[in-house]
Amino acid sequence: MNIETMLQIVAEQNHTTVEEVRKEMEKAIIDAKDTPNFKKTFDNKMPTLEGFIEKGIELVKENMDS
Numbered sequence: 001m002n003i004e005t006m007l008q009i010v011a012e013q014n015h016t017t018v019e020e021v022r023k024e025m026e027k028a029i030i031d032a033k034d035t036p037n038f039k040k041t042f043d044n045k046m047p048t049l050e051g052f053i054e055k056g057i058e059l060v061k062e063n064m065d066s
Contacts, residue, residue: 003050025049 004018011018029052032038041055 003053006053022049025052 007018011021
């Protein structure tokens with residue numbers, strides 16, 4: 001499943017638009033950017049929304065294998 005499809009599903013489940021889901025997720029990324037875990041995970045760089053989601057998926061997969 002690609003990221004756009006995931007965003008569409010989230011939008012449908014929350015009775016909103018993909019654009020609104022993107023905005024809210026981007027706000028959450030900005031709010032989290034100064035936390036130690038965020039800085040460590042993203043090497044003190046601001047990821048794109050797609051990069052953030054991809055990293056999240058990667059981390060979930062790693063934890064499932066552990």
